[in-house]
Amino acid sequence: xxxxxxxxxxxxxxxxxxxxxxxxxxxxxxxxxxxxxxxxxxxxxxxxxxxxxxxxxxxxxxxxxxxxxxxxxxxxxxxxxxxxxxxxxxxxxxxxxxxxxxxxxxxxxxxxxxxxxxxxxxxxxxxxxxxxxxxxxxxxxxxxxxxxxxxxxxxxxxxxxxxxxxxxxxxxxxxxxxxxxxxxxxxxxxxxxxxxxxxxxxxxxxxxxxxxxxxxxxxxxxxxxxxxxxxxxxxxxxxxxxxxxxxxxxxxxxxxxxxxxxxxxxxxx
Amino acid sequence: xxxxxxxxxxxxxxxxxxxxxxxxxxxxxxxxxxxxxxxxxxxxxxxxxxxxxxxxxxxxxxxxxxxxxxxxxxxxxxxxxxxxxxxxxxxxxxxxxxxxxxxxxxxxxxxxxxxxxxxxxxxxxxxxxxxxxxxxxxxxxxxxxxxxxxxxxxxxxxxxxxxxxxxxxxxxxxxxxxxxxxxxxxxxxxxxxxxxxxxxxxxxxxxxxxxxxxxxxxxxxxxxxxxxxxxxxx
Amino acid sequence: xxxxxxxxxxxxxxxxxxxxxxxxxxxxxxxxxxxxxxxxxxxxxxxxxxxxxxxxxxxxxxxxxxxxxxxxxxxxxxxxxxxxxxxxxxxxxxxxxxxxxxxxxxxxxxxxxxxxxxxxxxxxxxxxxxxxxxxxxxxxxxxxxxxxxxxxxxxxxxxxxxxxxxxxxxxxxxxxxxxxxxxxxxxxxxxxxxxxxxxxxxxxxxxxxxxxxxxxxxxxxxxxxxxxxxxxxxxxxxxxxxxxxxxxxxxxxxxxxxxxxxxxxxxxxx
Numbered sequence: 001x002x003x004x005x006x007x008x009x010x011x012x013x014x015x016x017x018x019x020x021x022x023x024x025x026x027x028x029x030x031x032x033x034x035x036x037x038x039x040x041x042x043x044x045x046x047x048x049x050x051x052x053x054x055x056x057x058x059x060x061x062x063x064x065x066x067x068x069x070x071x072x073x074x075x076x077x078x079x080x081x082x083x084x085x086x087x088x089x090x091x092x093x094x095x096x097x098x099x100x101x102x103x104x105x106x107x108x109x110x111x112x113x114x115x116x117x118x119x120x121x122x123x124x125x126x127x128x129x130x131x132x133x134x135x136x137x138x139x140x141x142x143x144x145x146x147x148x149x150x151x152x153x154x155x156x157x158x159x160x161x162x163x164x165x166x167x168x169x170x171x172x173x174x175x176x177x178x179x180x181x182x183x184x185x186x187x188x189x190x191x192x193x194x195x196x197x198x199x200x201x202x203x204x205x206x207x208x209x210x211x212x213x214x215x216x217x218x219x220x221x222x223x224x225x226x227x228x229x230x231x232x233x234x235x236x237x238x239x240x241x242x243x244x245x246x247x248x249x250x251x252x253x254x255x256x257x258x259x260x261x262x263x264x265x266x267x268x269x
Numbered sequence: 270x271x272x273x274x275x276x277x278x279x280x281x282x283x284x285x286x287x288x289x290x291x292x293x294x295x296x297x298x299x300x301x302x303x304x305x306x307x308x309x310x311x312x313x314x315x316x317x318x319x320x321x322x323x324x325x326x327x328x329x330x331x332x333x334x335x336x337x338x339x340x341x342x343x344x345x346x347x348x349x350x351x352x353x354x355x356x357x358x359x360x361x362x363x364x365x366x367x368x369x370x371x372x373x374x375x376x377x378x379x380x381x382x383x384x385x386x387x388x389x390x391x392x393x394x395x396x397x398x399x400x401x402x403x404x405x406x407x408x409x410x411x412x413x414x415x416x417x418x419x420x421x422x423x424x425x426x427x428x429x430x431x432x433x434x435x436x437x438x439x440x441x442x443x444x445x446x447x448x449x450x451x452x453x454x455x456x457x458x459x460x461x462x463x464x465x466x467x468x469x470x471x472x473x474x475x476x477x478x479x480x481x482x483x484x485x486x487x488x489x490x491x492x493x494x495x496x497x498x499x500x501x502x503x
Numbered sequence: 504x505x506x507x508x509x510x511x512x513x514x515x516x517x518x519x520x521x522x523x524x525x526x527x528x529x530x531x532x533x534x535x536x537x538x539x540x541x542x543x544x545x546x547x548x549x550x551x552x553x554x555x556x557x558x559x560x561x562x563x564x565x566x567x568x569x570x571x572x573x574x575x576x577x578x579x580x581x582x583x584x585x586x587x588x589x590x591x592x593x594x595x596x597x598x599x600x601x602x603x604x605x606x607x608x609x610x611x612x613x614x615x616x617x618x619x620x621x622x623x624x625x626x627x628x629x630x631x632x633x634x635x636x637x638x639x640x641x642x643x644x645x646x647x648x649x650x651x652x653x654x655x656x657x658x659x660x661x662x663x664x665x666x667x668x669x670x671x672x673x674x675x676x677x678x679x680x681x682x683x684x685x686x687x688x689x690x691x692x693x694x695x696x697x698x699x700x701x702x703x704x705x706x707x708x709x710x711x712x713x714x715x716x717x718x719x720x721x722x723x724x725x726x727x728x729x730x731x732x733x734x735x736x737x738x739x740x741x742x743x744x745x746x747x748x749x750x751x752x753x754x755x756x757x758x759x760x761x762x763x764x765x766x767x768x769x770x771x772x773x
Contacts, residue, residue, distance in 0.1 A: 023367055023450075032467050037451075054367055054448035068356035069366050173466030180468075198468030226356060228364065402621035404593040406637050407611055416633065420623050502624040503667025 021050035022233045025062075025070035027141060028171035030216070031055035033099075033191025033260060038253045043240055049233055057171065059139030065089055065219070068226030071234040076141035076189075076216045078269075090219040095269040096241050097250050097261040101145055101212040102190050104176070105205035106183040113185075119209040123153035130164040132184035136175045137167035145214060146187045152211060176202075189214055194255040215269045216261075218242075242266065276474030283475060295479070298456040301369055301443070302436040305376035309436075310429055313381045317388025318414045322396055332389065338382035343441030350375040351445050367448040372456070375442040380432040387428040392417050423498035430491040434484045457483075542604055544569040544689050544720045545590050550599035552585055552744075559585050560744045563599070567689070567737075572711075572721040574731040574752070576767070577741035583724040584693055586741065590722060591615050591691045603689075611638065614682035615691040618698065620674040622666040627658060630666050631681045638685060652684035656710050672703025679710045690714055692723040696730065708734060728768070732756055740764055 030036060031053060040051045054064060058075040065073040066089045073090065075081060081093055103122055105113065111131040113122040126133055127150075136143040150157040157165070166184065168175050172192040179186040180200035188196075193204070218238050223231040240246045247263035254260065283291050320331060352358050354366040354374070365371045395417045403413045418425065440458035447454030449463060457480045464473035545567040552560040560582045567573050567590065575583045588594035589601060592609030603610050622630050628649050635645045653659045656676040661669065666677055675695055682690055692711065696704040708730065715721050725731055731738065735752035740763070747763040748755065759765050 028466070052367065052448075052450045052453050054450055056448075066357075068361070171466050173468055177466070177468055196468045198470060228356065399621055399623075401588075401593060402615075402617065405591065405615040406634055407609070408637050412637055416623065420625075422624075498624075502665045 019048065019050045020230075020233055021052055022071040022230050022237060023052045023054060023069070024072045024074055024237070025054050025056065025060075025064040026074040027058050027061055027076060028055050028173065029076070029140075029142060029189045029192045030074065032171075032173055032195060033189070034195050034255065035191065035250070035253055035261060039246075039249055042249055043237065043246075047236060047240065049236065051237065057136075057138045057140040058144070062089070065221045068221060068229065071221055071230045072218060072237055073221060074216065074218045076214055077144045078215055078217060080141075080144065081217050081219065085219065088222060088225060090222055093217045093219050094238055094242050094265060095267055096216045096218050096265055097247075097263045098213055098215045098269065099190050099261045100207065101142065101187050101214050102193060102204045103185060103206035103212075104179065104188050104193060104202050105185040107201045107203065108183065109205065111185070114205040116206050117208055119149055119206055119211050120153040122206045123149050124155060126185055127153070127155045127157075127160050130162060132164050132166065132182050134166045134168060134175055134179040134182065134184045134186040136170060136172065138169050138171070140171070141214070142172060142187060142189055145212075149187070149211060191255075191260045194258065194260065215264075217269075273474065275471045277478060279471050280475035280478040284479065293452065294455055294457055294460050294476075295483075297369065297454075298437060298458070298480075299483075301372045301456060302376065302433055304373045305380060305436050306429055306433040308373065308377040309381045309384045309432055312377070313384025313432075314388050314418060314425065315414070316381075317385040317390075318392045318418055320385070321389045321392035322410065322414060322417070332386070335382050335386040335389065339386050341379055341382065343379055343439040344445065345441075346379045347375055347442035347445035350378065350442065354446065366446060367450060367454060369447070369454060371446040372443045372454060375446045376436045376439070379439065379442055380436050383432045383435060384428055387431070388425060391421050391424045391428065395421050423494060423502075426494055427491045430487050434487055437484060437487075438480065542569060543567060544571075545601065545603055545722070547586075547590060547596075547601045548599055550586075550589055550596040550601065552582075552589060552594065553597040558744055560589070560596070563589075563744075563746055565590075565739055565746060565749055567720060567722055569720050570718070571736045572715055572723070572734055573737040573739060574735040575722070575724045575739045575741060576726075576728070576731055577747075578767075579726070580743075581741040582744040583741055586739075587615075587691050587693050587722065587724050591689075610688070612686070612688040613691065614685050614687040614689075615693070616675070616678045616682055616695050618694045620671075620678040622674055622677060624665070624667060626663045627653065627666050627669065627677050627680075628662040630677060631684045634681050635684055648684045648686075652680040655683060655713060656680040657706070670703075672699050672706060675699060675703065675707055676710060679707065679714070683710075683714055687719055689720040689722060692721070694724050694726065697726070704730075740767060742767075 026036070032055070036053050040053070044050055054061070054070065056064070058077045058080060061073055061075050062080060062084050064070045066084070074096070084090055085093060103113070103119060105111070111122070111126045111129045113125055116122050135146060147157065166178065166182065168178050170178070172188060173196065175186060176188060176192070176196050177198055180198055180202055183201060185205070218241055220231060220234045220238060221229045223229040242265035247265055250261050250263045251259060320328065320335070350371065351366065353360050354363070354371050355361055356364070356366070365374070399417065399420070403416065408416065438458065440462055443454070443456055444459045444462060447456070447459065449455050449459040455463070457476055461473045461476045461480070464476065543566045547563055547565045550560055550563040551558065563586060565586070575586055577583050585594060589596055591613060592601065592603070593615070600607060623633060625633065631649045631652055632645055635641070635648060640648065650659070653662050656679055658673060658676055658680060661673065666674065669677060696707050699707065711721060711723070711734070731752070738748070738750060738752045738755040739746060740748040740755070740761070742763050748759060748761045750760065755764065756768070759768060
């Protein structure tokens with residue numbers, strides 16, 4: 001059977017060998033926001049490089065990079081990314097863009113947080129009132145941000161959690177589905193929210209707080225550790241993303257006229 | 270109910286317009302599941318026939334194990350194959366992860382037990398019927414195996430169609446080893462998972478309707494084949 | 504259907520047969536001389552067959568005369584089918600030995616027809632072709648043998664019909680054709696007419712006679728005494744797995760030597 005698999009590999013490789021490609025491990029929120037569908041065709045047209053995106057949670061994306069199964073990693077969890085670099089899995093981190101998280105909640109708004117500008121206050125209130133809250137609980141960038149916000153709000157979530165706090169272990173989309181079904185609060189990235197169709201009675205209740213800032217970084221997988229990594233092609237992709245042209249393409253992505261991602265390459269983010 | 274009728278209409282329109290992305294996804298689904306069915310036939314048919322005819326210590330437990338393995342959870346198979354094919358794993362040097370061949374491997378492992386266990390049942394029943402006559406004709410083990418496999422070919426065909434149905438319908442294995450990469454490893458089931466997670470339920474359901482139509486067509490084909498064979502060959 | 508006059512112990516080449524137009528016999532050189540002093544076709548010595556603790560055959564010594572039509576008789580459960588299979592070599596005895604001519608390994612030139620014909624999901628001709636292929640006979644030689652075999656059992660116009668849709672009688676005739684095509688030195692038959700109606704039974708009997716006539720030794724079991732009377736040259740009577748009598752048929756039917764034999768013929772409860 002190994003022969004058959006090899007044969008198939010060679011056939012497919014031959015078929016696709018016309019075009020060079022890289023594998024980018026990224027997050028579900030990046031893909032589901034529609035950014036890649038907007039970005040990649042332009043990159044491919046200009047460089048001839050096909051980008052294959054494996055979209056999973058940040059934790060899994062970093063693990064894929066760690067194992068050498070991808071060439072580039074593109075996620076949004078700075079602490080985790082720095083740790084990943086420290087352990088020698090990657091070369092260098094380049095900030096690319098940011099967007100923000102928004103607190104989503106039901107029309108009924110049982111915690112009365114709607115319209116507020118302070119996310120920590122909102123989180124504290126929700127915990128005190130024990131209003132239903134859906135957490136991704138999947139080691140994603142969004143999940144890490146959510147945990148940081150509980151800390152900022154002075155809530156020890158491990159102690160405070162109860163039946164009101166639903167840990168789904170799912171990606172952003174499925175978690176939003178769950179929140180819609182339960183009429184619960186949920187922290188989401190704006191991109192996925194704007195692209196999300198199954199809203200039921202949910203809407204944005206808190207936004208704009210600086211702590212809702214969500215930074216994206218891109219890193220090349222360490223070719224010293226994984227020799228098969230396509231370091232030139234991967235670096236080309238990274239260079240394109242942080243180039244003024246690439247940054248412009250990122251900024252031009254809109255949903256219903258609204259800009260989703262704000263390029264900030266070259267800054268210390 | 271509204272979502273369902275919406276989806277149905279959407280499904281019909283998608284098929285009618287032969288949207289290129291849709292046809293690409295369907296074509297890949299068929300290619301992967303047909304390949305894995307073929308591979309599982311190459312392994313499972315001889316294996317099942319051999320277990321049916323041969324007598325050896327441990328045969329009973331092996332049959333139980335094969336039957337139990339028919340119920341292997343696809344996600345578990347996917348995870349194991351992922352660990353095997355990852356660059357960090359033992360078969361990493363082939364670079365198969367996140368490619369269609371990886372999906373074929375995972376699905377083949379998933380359905381080989383089905384093919385082997387059901388083939389064993391069918392061939393063993395035929396063996397009981399033909400054993401003495403084949404012995405009388407002094408047929409060797411190999412000749413007997415080939416005779417039985419050919420003679421039960423219609424039943425075996427329905428086994429393969431059942432295996433194909435299982436492969437085409439599963440998502441757990443292919444999503445882990447394939448990565449659901451747009452344009453490369455996205456098949457019908459993983460596309461449905463994706464659209465559902467995006468909250469685009471009508472589209473997900475439309476794809477689901479198409480998938481079920483495919484599996485239904487396969488099963489109708491199996492049924493008609495059985496009927497025809499019975500009438501023609503007895 | 505072929506209608507034949509039988510003369511016991513006649514040499515193959517000299518027999519004249521009256522046959523109906525559509526069944527011709529292929530005149531072939533005798534496979535074995537039918538003279539009584541030829542080497543025995545099969546000898547079983549001291550054969551025991553024990554299955555699941557029960558003794559199915561015990562201390563069986565039989566000799567099958569080459570060129571004979573030997574019938575194995577006995578009550579239900581007497582071990583007739585088992586003995587037949589031991590003589591054919593498809594069942595190994597628990598104790599004792601079977602020799603065929605000089606050899607203790609089963610020769611290829613023997614065939615068996617079962618009570619229920621075992622046919623593959625192929626055409627009638629295909630079934631015969633399959634058996635011939637197992638014997639390494641293919642191509643034009645095979646085609647010819649298939650034609651002859653089907654003709655001699657009167658099935659030539661059903662050659663391409665799927666074997667399993669044929670009637671019971673036709674299927675059994677096909678099984679005989681398959682055996683015929685292999686040109687067996689010995690043909691074993693296990694109650695071949697038990698599930699057939701009288702016309703089919705007569706047809707099968709006629710074919711058996713024809714096969715015998717071209718030199719094949721016949722070993723057959725039956726529970727129909729009349730059939731044995733009609734066809735047998737030699738008789739082996741089994742009682743509870745043991746040989747009660749083995750003699751020439753004429754002798755047996757006229758005056759059985761054993762008390763069991765006498766009781767058996769009178770149909771008494773045994």
